Amino acid sequence: MDLLLSAVPSSAAPATDPAGAYGRYCKPGLVARLGALGLDVTYERAEGDYLWYQSGGRLQRVLDFVGGYGTTLFGHYHPDLVAGARRQLDARVPVFAQASCRSGAAELAEALCDRLGDFVVTFVNSGTEAVEAALKHAHLERPRPVVWAVKGGFHGKTLGAVQLTWSQRGMFSGMGPRVRYLDPDDPADWEAARAEVADVSAAVVEVVAGEGGVRPRPAAFLRWLADTCRDAGVPLVVDEIQTGMGRTGTFLASEAFGLEPDYLCLGKALGGGMAKIGAMLVRRERYVEAFSVLHSSTFAEDDPTCRIGLEALRVLDRDDLPGRCAARGEFLRRELRDVQARYPNQIADVRGLGLMTGLELRAQSDSPSQIIRAASEQGLLGYFGAAYLLHVHSLRVMPTLSQPLTLRVQPSAYVSEADLARFVRGVEGLCKVLRAADAGRLVDFGRAPGALVDRSSHPHPFRREPARTPRKVAFLTHLLGERHLATIDPSLARLPSAELAAFLERTAPLWEPTTLDQLHVRSAAGAAVHLTVFGLGMTAGQISRAMRTRDQGWILEKLEAAVERAVAQGCQAVGFGGYTSIVAGNCKKIRAPGAALTTGNSLTVGMGLLALEQEARAAGIDLRQAKVGVVGAGGNIASTYAQMIAPLVREIVLVGRDRESPRLLAAHAAVRRAAPDTRCTLAEDCSALTDCALVVSASNTPEPVVYPRHLRRGPVVVCDISIPSDVSEEVVRERPDVRVIRGGVVRLPLDPEFAVGGIALPAGHSLACMAETLLMGLEGVQESWSVGAVTVEGVRRAMAAAARHGFAVADTGPLTSGTADQFLAELRAKPVDYPATGRATGATRTRPAAG
Structure with a gap:
C-alpha cells in the first residue's frame, strides 16, 4: 500500500487545472456549483478512510465520511482486495469473454445464494442498472401498467429508475413506467393504494431511504407492503444497493425488519470499493427464463470483477464487517446525540x-445572519456546512440529495473511534458557528483571525410582517458592492473586501432571490399596501460586467424567478430597482404573466426634478439662467431629465462615454426638439461640469464618476440619482459649497419608521423607484407603468398618484396636486414633441436568447 501511494510525489502538481478541465469537458453545471460552495477539490490519493488533495503545494489529508456514497465499506484500496485484483491481472484472467460460461460470475452468484437463499443472479455494472433489470423482469413476470415506489426513495437516474426516484423524476416524469408513490407515514394512503393492487407490476422499496435523508422506513409500513404484495402476487423488490453488504449492521438491512424480498438489488460495496458491479437477484420460483437471453451487457459478469466481489465477501466474513458497522455506528450516534443535546437549535x-x-441540521430561518438564513431557506446550508468541515476540520461529508439539511455519514467499517470522535468535534465546531450566527467564519473557512463573533442575540435584520391587505407588491434589489454585503450581514464585516468580492463572484449564480423585508405602507388617503423586498446576491458591478460580456441570461432568469415568486405570493405589481431594471432593458426583456411591472423611473424623474428645482431656489440659483450638466445622458433616465429640464434653463451639457454614441446623439436631438432656444453641447468627461450650477447624474456605472475637481465653486446643487452613487464621498467631505441631494428619494406620509434593511435612507423614506411600486399597489393598477422609455405622461401620472397618497419629496413638505401640476405645467410651457405613452404589460414581453 505504501508503494502504491508513493507512486506520485507529494510535491507533484497537476499539469493542467483539473477542476477547470472537468468543468469544461465533463460537468460544467456541477463544477460551477462545487466551485461556488468551495467544494471543487481534486483528490489525488486514497487509502482507508482518507483522501488527499493538493493545497498550497502540499498534499492535504482529509478524513472521508462520504465513502463513495456507501461504496467504500472496505475503505479505499483495502490491501486484500488490491492483492486480489493484482492476481487477476497477473494471471491474465479474461475480461471480455461474452457468450461463454463465466466461472467468476458463477462463483459469486453461488456465494450470494449460499447466504441469501435460492435466487437467480443477474450481474450488472451499477446499482441503477440493477433497478432497470428488476423493472424489466417484473414486466415479463407480471405485465401490469403500474409500479409502486415510495416517497423519498432513490433508485438511480437512468430513464426507468429515475421514475421511481422521488426527488429526481422532474422533467423525465412519464417517460417510463407509470409510478404510484406510497406515503410510508400515511396508513390511509396505503389503503387507497390497496384498491388498485391488481394493476401493479412490482413494488420497489428501500428499507432505509439513503438519499431521502437516511430514514429507516416505518416497520408497520414495511409489514403492510410485504403482506399486500404477497397476498396479491406482486413481486417485492428491495433495493439494498446502499444498505447491503453489512453497512447497516446485518448483511441486508431488510433482515432487521423481517422482510423476505422477491427481488433484491445490490451494488456499491459489492465491488469492495475496487470494482464497478451490481446484481439483481430473483427468487428461482419467480424467475422468467427468457430474461437470461433478453437481458445482456457488454461489461457485466467479467471474471476479474466478480472475483473481487468474492474476495470482498470473504473479507466481510473474516473481519465481521456487519458487527463492526453496528458497534461503530452506535458509538457515532451516541456521541452525535450528546452534541445535539448541547445544540438543539442547530x-x-x-x-x-x-x-x-443521517445528521439533520435544523433550519436556520430565524438566524440573525442573512447568509445563514438564506442558505437554509434555499437548501444550501448543508453544502456550506460540508465546505466548512472540509476546509476547517479536514473532514469530508456531503448532504443527501432530496434532504439537503441532512449530512450523510458513511465511513468504512474499519473506521476507528478516534476518527469518529474527530468527526464529532468538527460537527460541534459547525454548531458553534451556526449558533453564533457567524457567517464570516462559515464562508471564510477559518482563515480570518480572531475569535468567533457571537451575533446570536442580535436582532433579526429584516422585518417580516404578515400581509394585512390584499394589495401586495414586490420590489427587486441587489447589492451595491462587496462591502454592502457586510451591511446586509455584519458578521462578514471583518472579511477583506477582496475576499467578499471573491465570495460573491463564486456564489452569485447560486443564490435564488431572497426575501428580505416584508412591510406595510399606508396612504394619506386611507389605503395600505404590503411590500415584499426580494434581494439578489450580486453587485451592481457584477451585473454591469455581465451586460458588457453579454452573459446576462442567468441574471434575467433569476429576475423572472423573482417575479414568479411574487405572483405566487399574490403580488399585483413588481418594481425593478437599481441595475435590475437596466439589465432587464427597462423590464422589456422580462416575461411576467400575472404581474404589472415598473422600473420606477417615472417617479424617479419627477421627484428628482422637483427636488432639484427646490434646492436650486433655496441655494439662490436662478434656474432660467443656469447651466445644467447631465451625466450619463445616453441613458434612459438621464436623457429624460435632460429633455424635461431643458426648457427651464439657459444651457445644458450632456456627458456620456462617447460623443459619437448613437444614444448620446439621440439624447442631444431630443433636447434640441424639446428646447430649441436652450444651448446644448456634448462632452465625454465630467470636467465639462466645471461651470455648471446644477448637475444631474444618473449613469450606469458601478463606481463614482463625479469628484470635487469636476465642480465649480459654489453654490452648486448636484442631484445624484444613481445607485450605487455617482458622486464620490470626497465631494461631501471636501466641498461644503456643494449641496448633494439624493434625487430619487421619497418621504412616506404615515410610516415614519419605515426602513428596508441594507438601503441607507433616513427612516420613513423610500427610493422613488420603490415608491412608484407602492403607488401601483395603492392605486390597484392592473397594467405596467414605467416599462421602456420614460415619458412625460408617465411622469405626470406617477406624480399625480404621489400627490393623491401624500408621498413627498425628501426633506420637503407634502406633495400636493397643486405643486405637482404647477411643476409639470412649467415643464410643458413650450411645445415639446414627447413620445406618446403606451400601455405596457409584462405578460406580453419576450426575452431574447442569452448572449
Missing part, C-alpha cells in the same frame, strides 16, 4: 442503522 435529528447515519 441539530434537528440523529438517525440511522449501523454505519449509515
Whole structure:
C-alpha cells in the first residue's frame, strides 16, 4: 500500500487545472456549483478512510465520511482486495469473454445464494442498472401498467429508475413506467393504494431511504407492503444497493425488519470499493427464463470483477464487517446525540442503522445572519456546512440529495473511534458557528483571525410582517458592492473586501432571490399596501460586467424567478430597482404573466426634478439662467431629465462615454426638439461640469464618476440619482459649497419608521423607484407603468398618484396636486414633441436568447 501511494510525489502538481478541465469537458453545471460552495477539490490519493488533495503545494489529508456514497465499506484500496485484483491481472484472467460460461460470475452468484437463499443472479455494472433489470423482469413476470415506489426513495437516474426516484423524476416524469408513490407515514394512503393492487407490476422499496435523508422506513409500513404484495402476487423488490453488504449492521438491512424480498438489488460495496458491479437477484420460483437471453451487457459478469466481489465477501466474513458497522455506528450516534443535546437549535435529528447515519441540521430561518438564513431557506446550508468541515476540520461529508439539511455519514467499517470522535468535534465546531450566527467564519473557512463573533442575540435584520391587505407588491434589489454585503450581514464585516468580492463572484449564480423585508405602507388617503423586498446576491458591478460580456441570461432568469415568486405570493405589481431594471432593458426583456411591472423611473424623474428645482431656489440659483450638466445622458433616465429640464434653463451639457454614441446623439436631438432656444453641447468627461450650477447624474456605472475637481465653486446643487452613487464621498467631505441631494428619494406620509434593511435612507423614506411600486399597489393598477422609455405622461401620472397618497419629496413638505401640476405645467410651457405613452404589460414581453 505504501508503494502504491508513493507512486506520485507529494510535491507533484497537476499539469493542467483539473477542476477547470472537468468543468469544461465533463460537468460544467456541477463544477460551477462545487466551485461556488468551495467544494471543487481534486483528490489525488486514497487509502482507508482518507483522501488527499493538493493545497498550497502540499498534499492535504482529509478524513472521508462520504465513502463513495456507501461504496467504500472496505475503505479505499483495502490491501486484500488490491492483492486480489493484482492476481487477476497477473494471471491474465479474461475480461471480455461474452457468450461463454463465466466461472467468476458463477462463483459469486453461488456465494450470494449460499447466504441469501435460492435466487437467480443477474450481474450488472451499477446499482441503477440493477433497478432497470428488476423493472424489466417484473414486466415479463407480471405485465401490469403500474409500479409502486415510495416517497423519498432513490433508485438511480437512468430513464426507468429515475421514475421511481422521488426527488429526481422532474422533467423525465412519464417517460417510463407509470409510478404510484406510497406515503410510508400515511396508513390511509396505503389503503387507497390497496384498491388498485391488481394493476401493479412490482413494488420497489428501500428499507432505509439513503438519499431521502437516511430514514429507516416505518416497520408497520414495511409489514403492510410485504403482506399486500404477497397476498396479491406482486413481486417485492428491495433495493439494498446502499444498505447491503453489512453497512447497516446485518448483511441486508431488510433482515432487521423481517422482510423476505422477491427481488433484491445490490451494488456499491459489492465491488469492495475496487470494482464497478451490481446484481439483481430473483427468487428461482419467480424467475422468467427468457430474461437470461433478453437481458445482456457488454461489461457485466467479467471474471476479474466478480472475483473481487468474492474476495470482498470473504473479507466481510473474516473481519465481521456487519458487527463492526453496528458497534461503530452506535458509538457515532451516541456521541452525535450528546452534541445535539448541547445544540438543539442547530441539530434537528440523529438517525440511522449501523454505519449509515443521517445528521439533520435544523433550519436556520430565524438566524440573525442573512447568509445563514438564506442558505437554509434555499437548501444550501448543508453544502456550506460540508465546505466548512472540509476546509476547517479536514473532514469530508456531503448532504443527501432530496434532504439537503441532512449530512450523510458513511465511513468504512474499519473506521476507528478516534476518527469518529474527530468527526464529532468538527460537527460541534459547525454548531458553534451556526449558533453564533457567524457567517464570516462559515464562508471564510477559518482563515480570518480572531475569535468567533457571537451575533446570536442580535436582532433579526429584516422585518417580516404578515400581509394585512390584499394589495401586495414586490420590489427587486441587489447589492451595491462587496462591502454592502457586510451591511446586509455584519458578521462578514471583518472579511477583506477582496475576499467578499471573491465570495460573491463564486456564489452569485447560486443564490435564488431572497426575501428580505416584508412591510406595510399606508396612504394619506386611507389605503395600505404590503411590500415584499426580494434581494439578489450580486453587485451592481457584477451585473454591469455581465451586460458588457453579454452573459446576462442567468441574471434575467433569476429576475423572472423573482417575479414568479411574487405572483405566487399574490403580488399585483413588481418594481425593478437599481441595475435590475437596466439589465432587464427597462423590464422589456422580462416575461411576467400575472404581474404589472415598473422600473420606477417615472417617479424617479419627477421627484428628482422637483427636488432639484427646490434646492436650486433655496441655494439662490436662478434656474432660467443656469447651466445644467447631465451625466450619463445616453441613458434612459438621464436623457429624460435632460429633455424635461431643458426648457427651464439657459444651457445644458450632456456627458456620456462617447460623443459619437448613437444614444448620446439621440439624447442631444431630443433636447434640441424639446428646447430649441436652450444651448446644448456634448462632452465625454465630467470636467465639462466645471461651470455648471446644477448637475444631474444618473449613469450606469458601478463606481463614482463625479469628484470635487469636476465642480465649480459654489453654490452648486448636484442631484445624484444613481445607485450605487455617482458622486464620490470626497465631494461631501471636501466641498461644503456643494449641496448633494439624493434625487430619487421619497418621504412616506404615515410610516415614519419605515426602513428596508441594507438601503441607507433616513427612516420613513423610500427610493422613488420603490415608491412608484407602492403607488401601483395603492392605486390597484392592473397594467405596467414605467416599462421602456420614460415619458412625460408617465411622469405626470406617477406624480399625480404621489400627490393623491401624500408621498413627498425628501426633506420637503407634502406633495400636493397643486405643486405637482404647477411643476409639470412649467415643464410643458413650450411645445415639446414627447413620445406618446403606451400601455405596457409584462405578460406580453419576450426575452431574447442569452448572449
